Amino acid sequence: MKIRKINPAGQREPPAERPIKRRATKIHYGMSEIVITIVLVILALVIIIPLVVPLLFSFKTQLEFAYHPWALPKAIRWTNFIEAWKAVRIDQGLLNTLVVCFGSIICTIPPAILAGYVFARYKSRVTEILFYAILIGYFVPVQMVLVPLYRMEVSLKMNDTLYGLFLPMAAFGIPFWTLIFRSFFKSIPREMAESASIDGAGHWRTFFSIMLPLARPATVLAIIQVFMGAWNDYLLSLILLSDQNKFTMQLRVASFLNSYGTDRMPRYAAAVIISALPTLILYLIGHRWIIKGMLSGAIKE
Numbered sequence: 001m002k003i004r005k006i007n008p009a010g011q012r013e014p015p016a017e018r019p020i021k022r023r024a025t026k027i028h029y030g031m032s033e034i035v036i037t038i039v040l041v042i043l044a045l046v047i048i049i050p051l052v053v054p055l056l057f058s059f060k061t062q063l064e065f066a067y068h069p070w071a072l073p074k075a076i077r078w079t080n081f082i083e084a085w086k087a088v089r090i091d092q093g094l095l096n097t098l099v100v101c102f103g104s105i106i107c108t109i110p111p112a113i114l115a116g117y118v119f120a121r122y123k124s125r126v127t128e129i130l131f132y133a134i135l136i137g138y139f140v141p142v143q144m145v146l147v148p149l150y151r152m153e154v155s156l157k158m159n160d161t162l163y164g165l166f167l168p169m170a171a172f173g174i175p176f177w178t179l180i181f182r183s184f185f186k187s188i189p190r191e192m193a194e195s196a197s198i199d200g201a202g203h204w205r206t207f208f209s210i211m212l213p214l215a216r217p218a219t220v221l222a223i224i225q226v227f228m229g230a231w232n233d234y235l236l237s238l239i240l241l242s243d244q245n246k247f248t249m250q251l252r253v254a255s256f257l258n259s260y261g262t263d264r265m266p267r268y269a270a271a272v273i274i275s276a277l278p279t280l281i282l283y284l285i286g287h288r289w290i291i292k293g294m295l296s297g298a299i300k301e
Contacts, residue, residue, distance in 0.1 A: 051276075057269035065265050084256075084270040092245065093252040093275075097231055100166045100248060104230040107170035108177060109222050113215065115174070116181025117207060121193065131182070138175035146239055153240060160243045168240070169230055177222050184218045185211065220289040228279050249275045 057065060058080050059073040084090070119131045149168060150159070158164030188211065196206045212219075234250045241247060247255065253271045260268070283290075 051280075054269040054272045057266055058273050060266050062264070062266060080266045080270040081274065084267040084274065087264075087267060088252045088256045088271045090249070090252065090271065090274055093247055093249040096162060096246055097248045097250075099162045100169070100233075100237075101227045101230040103163060103166035104169045104173070105223055105226050107167060108173045108226050109219065111170075112174050112177035112222065113181050113212070113219065115178045116183075117185050117211060119178070119182045120185035121190075131178075134175050134178055136175075137172070138179065142172060142235065146235075150239055159240055160246055162246060165236060165240050165248075166230065168236060169233065173226060173229070177226075180222065181215065181218060184215055188214055217289060217292045220286065221292075224282060224286045224290060227282065231279050 056073065057069070059076050060080075061077070064071075064073060115131075115134065119127050153159040153164050156164075158167075192210055192214075193206050196210050201209065232250065233248070234254070237248045237251050238254075241251065244255075253268070253275050256264070256271060257268050
């Protein structure tokens, strides 16, 4: 017989609660989850290996690369990076590439934002025709217009110039980003613009004070993507530039490989790491903005 204790107030204490035993839940993975995990691991290796292999080569001497190319380097040597910087003239290539990148951003983002806003907020037969006329440029491959583009730049004396490089990049990028910004502005409730007009705000003030700050995620996404696209460009630079003083990073690294082949592979690997490092850093810094821009409606229709 169990005896309950009585407290000084004359009330019986409630019986002690028994501890509840929780069973460990086992997670069962089905065949589909296993297959998806294997596919994701393979895709991750496909992305990581091209980054690791040049880093592995860049710390080796030429003899180590010749006899043991896939072995780990015996010591970490930074001399290949210094020699690659001097041989490839990375400082000049870096300056040219930055000019092209910022020129592409300035000539692509503002027109795309304004056009996307107009096509999203002011619907008429004229704006619809103009939108689809601009959208046609998105479906035109760059390779199809290289010959007429080169002839036009030669006739206008724009070849072998940096602005002659980033202006075509902007022309090819404006249709896509106009579509993106149009989709983003369409996802914003119209009541916000209507309330601003009731308060006396005009079209420009509504755009710059309300709509443009709301489009910050899409704008940052566009800036990062345009910068990375201009930095990694090789085809247009190869066709439109022939003066070595105007070569971008990608052309300088490629010309170094064409000149020496695999005889200077550690230096070439170091140059590849240097040329890829800015975009990697930019992505690591701005990957949250990229995801935020995509999830906030920047790619929704």
